[in-house]
Amino acid sequence: RPDPLGASAAGVLAGRGGAQDAHLVLGALRETVRADGPDATLLWTLVDGAGRLGIACAAPVLRHVYRETASSHLRGSAARALAATDPSFGAGFAVECLWDCEESTREVAALHAATGDTRVVDRLRRLAADPAEEAEVQTAVRNRIDTEGTAV
Template structure:
């Protein structure tokens, strides 16, 4: 924990360790490490993976703007999925915002997160959920997530 504030590679590594193993008392240094990684290495940095996961695991709500930036700017579909999972845990606007976009993502894990969280007040969302549930080529996890929210002929919950 003492090392997490250092402005060098050891400090960055300490931030990643806290993201993986730290507790709620470590939210601030994990957020600082996340911000520094985005600023210093960009939205495609491999170091972001553990920091994004940690922000979600620790429920760092004030990380949502940084996480939204990573989601929008990364070229990695896998990092985008991990970021969506973190946003679901930290961003109160996720259900009405990026979760809707995630329903059309190329990664099944991202679509699954979206299927669990996307707000159903928008008719496009309800229609997309129904299409995902009926698509025989869709991954089982996505279909299960959709069906946990809506039945084949029932209105959205």
């Protein structure tokens, strides 16, 4: 439903709905990006909902939001949703996210970036050693090192 009531309903389904509501959340996500662009307020809820519901076919739209939004916070939400929905996230956007300005986005990247890439290993080393880096990011890197035994 392309009106304020439909947008409100989509937000509720994104936040509280179940797997049976995934197609409605996906439809609202697509329509919101088409109609209102990558910085629409409703996207915050829909992007989070796509990740929460694990809507794999939302990945192309989430990638678009990640690339096109002006909001670093929405980019972080898109990264979290991509981590939950896109099997290629670890080798793709997660690598880019390691250099993001938002610590929560770097944290998601530290948890998911594929370590087969030497750029990733080098960046994880830098993040682990940087005294100015946020504690959550360093914890994510250290947990990754501990669980994978990676020589970071």
